[in-house]
Amino acid sequence: MKVAASMNRIDVNEVSKPEPDPVLVVERVSMKFNLGEQSVTAVDDVSFSVRPGEVFTVIGPSGCGKSTLFNIIGGLLGHYEGEVRIDGSKIAGSHESIGMVFQEESTFPWRNVIDNVAFPLELKGMGKSERLDRARHFIDMVGLSGFERHMPAQLSGGMRQRVAIARTLAYEPRILLMDEPFAALDEQTKLLLGEKVMEIQQRLKQTTLLITHNLSEAVQLSDRILIMTYRPGRVKRILDIKLDRPRTADVVGSEAFGRYVAEIWADLREEATRGMSDAESARR
Template sequence: MSAGALAVEHVGKRFVTPQGTVTAVEDVSFSVKKGEFVSIIGPSGCGKSTLFAIIGGLLDQYEGRVLVDGHTVDGAHHDIGMVFQEESTFPWRTTIENIAFPLEVAGMPKKERLEKAVHFLELVGLTDFAHRYPSELSGGMRQRTAMARTLAFEPKILLMDEPFAALDEQTRLLLGDQVLRIWRELNQTTLLITHNITEAVQLSDRVLVMTYRPGRLKREVPIDLPRPRSSEVVGSVAFGQLVGQIWKDLREEASRGMKATEGGRND
């Protein structure tokens, strides 16, 4: 699996609503180097998910451009694999069939694709659950299945939108360890969209902080914690300082978001 470099240049998106035009994202530019792990963090309503959909090619008619290895990408692209916030496994397929789905779509023969899926099944530690249906798995296992399915697509860039948002904190930390292990093994360029500061600091090389609506990049925080990391890093002083530093920026934006939401309710 080869890594790719991602560049987002002056991306903006406006939505026309009955209440008027809403600017969700405005003039966002950043890049992710090959094999780098970058997180984008921002308060609810800052346009993180809009940015995720634009980069993944699920939204069109936006300003700016998205490039992979210097080439502009338009629409869903083989170089970019997406892991979604919501539970997204196909309930009518077993774990291995879910993982083999993108290979089936690509026209790979059944025997070959199931053999290949086994590799990704092992990678996410679900070998014993190959023939179980999603309804028989825990939330964490389902998200690992979804991640393995995306990795089986062999994208250059892994794009994740709050994949562990619905999970409890302990599971989230432990899955973070697994994500780091997979990232190390595959040397996968990864962009994580999240609202969880701990998760962003635990996993990333850099954290990009976004403003409340319209979503712009406010600050870039390099995470200079030593690698390889594990969830034990959350107990270190340096970790606490980085979390505090990001929260300082984020607090202002989250407060703005809260005021805007409450104001909207009072209107």
């Protein structure tokens, strides 16, 4: 395949070699769940590393263990095999270097926008005026100035997700860990919000680990994409996305974008088909 040859493939075996100063290293992580007498391997021997300032995306079909991986890295799931390291140190449980953005709506409905964003700063014991100033800075960054006193119920889904992103950024994590953050949004909002996140990521040089099943979203946002197999979730391959930065939502119209999407789909198709057959046979 000519297109594939022009893109820089990285061999899976190469991944276990340490990248120059990676911020996050996931090494040989496996996770099994016991469902009654059966044991299901959700994630099997997954290794990768994330370099400072890059957007690294994990993509895979539903049921490939992406969210399990998200929960393991974020410290919400324990009892896994392998290691997660930040700056060379093994971590267990949640870590202040990681800020998580969830797929589901996660703003606190009883707090207005500014108090939602200031929440992690409150936990850090920061004084009121300082934390409100800082919260305003991040609210402005996600384009929600003027909505500081609004309650989440008064905002659209996309705006609420921006509040959640601003809240996580206000925590100033080294790694922004996002699990399908735009999954609940419509296609246009998804593209525009993606553009916004890219703009912020470039401005802050924010190391970002994105979990998604959406091909366009992955190509639009990423520097590298890890493709996972369907159950058990293993690394199929890691692909470099060499699209110019800064990227806007218009990148989706480019020829190169289409080629990347087609290439990832070629890899994912087989996995997604397996996932679909599994889901169908479970219904029989």
